[in-house]
Amino acid sequence: TVGNLLGRSPRLQHIDMGDSSVVDDKVCFHIGTNCPRLRTLSLRGSPQITDIGLEDIAMCRVLQRLDLSFCHLITDEGMVSISRNMPELQLLCIAHCTDVTEEGVQAIAKGCRNLVYLDMAHCRRITDRGLRSVLRHCPQLAYLDVRGVNNLTTAELRRAERQVQEVHGLPWKDVIATDLISTVDTPRFRIREQFD
Numbered sequence: 001t002v003g004n005l006l007g008r009s010p011r012l013q014h015i016d017m018g019d020s021s022v023v024d025d026k027v028c029f030h031i032g033t034n035c036p037r038l039r040t041l042s043l044r045g046s047p048q049i050t051d052i053g054l055e056d057i058a059m060c061r062v063l064q065r066l067d068l069s070f071c072h073l074i075t076d077e078g079m080v081s082i083s084r085n086m087p088e089l090q091l092l093c094i095a096h097c098t099d100v101t102e103e104g105v106q107a108i109a110k111g112c113r114n115l116v117y118l119d120m121a122h123c124r125r126i127t128d129r130g131l132r133s134v135l136r137h138c139p140q141l142a143y144l145d146v147r148g149v150n151n152l153t154t155a156e157l158r159r160a161e162r163q164v165q166e167v168h169g170l171p172w173k174d175v176i177a178t179d180l181i182s183t184v185d186t187p188r189f190r191i192r193e194q195f196d
Contacts, residue, residue: 013037018044018067028053032060042067044093054078058085065091069119072098079104083111091117095145098123102130109137116140121169122148128156135163145169 012035017023023046031038038060043049050073057066058081066082066089068074074097082089089112094100100123108115109130115138120126126149134141144160146152147169160167167173 010034011037014040016040016042017046018042020046021048024048025050025053025056029056032056032058035060036062038063040065043071044068045070047072049073051075051078051081055081058082061085062088064088067091067093068097069093069095070097072096075099076101076104076107080107083107086112088114090114093117093119094123095119095121096123098125101125102127102133105130106133109133113137114140117143119143119145120149121145124148124150127151128153131156131160135160142166 015031015035015038017027023043025048028043028049031041033056036059039062041057041060041063043057044067047070049068049071054068054074055078057063063086066086068078074094076099079094079100082092092108092112092115097120100120102125105120105123105126106129108118110133115134118134118138118141126146128151131146131149131152134144141163142165144164144166145168146157146160149169154171157167157170161170
């Protein structure tokens with residue numbers, strides 16, 4: 001089993017179990033218990049992981065990169081577990097974790113101040129308070145993805161644009177719109193190109 005394999009691998013530093021339907025809280029328990037040196041963990045697209053599993057993952061205190069994208073059962077409680085135990089976290093992906101709110105993001109911002117990369121695309125319950133906390137407490141942040149986070153004001157997005165080197169999800173810099181302007185051949189778009 002996965003538990004037996006992880007039990008024999010205490011020096012493991014990188015695990016990618018992304019897009020696996022068999023990864024659940026029990027597997028998270030084995031990872032947290034048996035992999036104290038873990039630096040990178042991808043559980044992307046694991047639909048059975050809950051906040052209970054994240055409590056166990058939080059035992060990996062030297063973890064630097066964590067991908068939880070599309071783990072739909074994760075909530076703010078899981079974010080709090082991460083924030084209390086992973087001060088070295090630099091990369092966090094929580095895209096499409098739709099039950100994570102500004103409370104969870106604020107906890108991450110205050111507990112994981114070394115974040116360089118944060119992907120919270122389509123976390124629709126995050127508001128300005130959550131983003132403001134990230135910008136205030138994570139001074140090293142260089143990448144931020146807020147695509148599909150529609151509760152953010154223009155003022156807060158402009159602040160993010162000033163502070164963070166690369167921001168995705170800014171309505172005035174939307175890649176899709178730029179691509180459309182250059183590829184669609186209609187009089188309206190040709191006129192716009194002449195003035196750009």
